[in-house]
Amino acid sequence: AVNDYTHSTAPNRRFPDLITQRLLKAALVGTPGPYSSDELNDLAGHCTDQEDNxxxxxRQVRKSAAALLLESHVGERFxxxxxxxxxxxxWVRIDHPAAEGRVVKGFKGFxxxxxxxxxxxxxxxxxxxVDFAGVRRS
Known part of the structure; x- marks a missing residue:
């Protein structure tokens, strides 16, 4: 099983999984790790940056999807x-449909x-x- 490569289905996880598996394989067979401490620090930084990206x-896709979903509801009250x-x-969150947006008018006192x-x-x-106008506290 040590020689088999398996990964999760998320493409952004494959590289960190490969690094982890290489480290585990070296530990299990008692050989030196494949990366120096500096290389591991660089790889960790790269993986973190990619995950952040x-x-x-x-987040942008979720925001755009919410805006698209609400597009036909402009003028409605929530x-x-x-x-x-x-x-x-x-900022406010509505439940039906679930979305968050900015209150651009009438937000004083919220x-x-x-x-x-x-x-x-x-x-x-x-x-x-997604832009809202505050009407009142409920």
Whole structure:
């Protein structure tokens, strides 16, 4: 079994899996590891960077999918919960359909955890934007 190569189905996991399997194989057969400490540090940094890049793409796809799903619901009203409030903006999450967006109007006085009513103002599928107007606390 030590000589067999197996991997998970996620392409972004194949390289780290291969590194791990090479290290395990060397340990099991009692030979020196195939990588120096510096090489392992470089490989770990590369794997982390690639995972971060994949996460960014996945997040953008989720945001764009939510914008596409909500595109036909512009003008509708939703129950929401405030998930973020800072100088950069106020963010809410709606449940049906599940999506998050920015409150671009009427957000004063909204705090994280508040249950609010929002109107869907617009979506931008390409950029993954979902914009709401705060109506009131619920």
């Amino acid at each position: 994949a996460s960014k793409v996945e 129950d929401a919960i405030v998930t973020g409030a800072s100088a950069k903006g106020t 705090d994280v955890g508040d249950h609010v009513i929002v109107d869907l103002l617009s979506t931008d599928v390409e950029r993954g934007f």
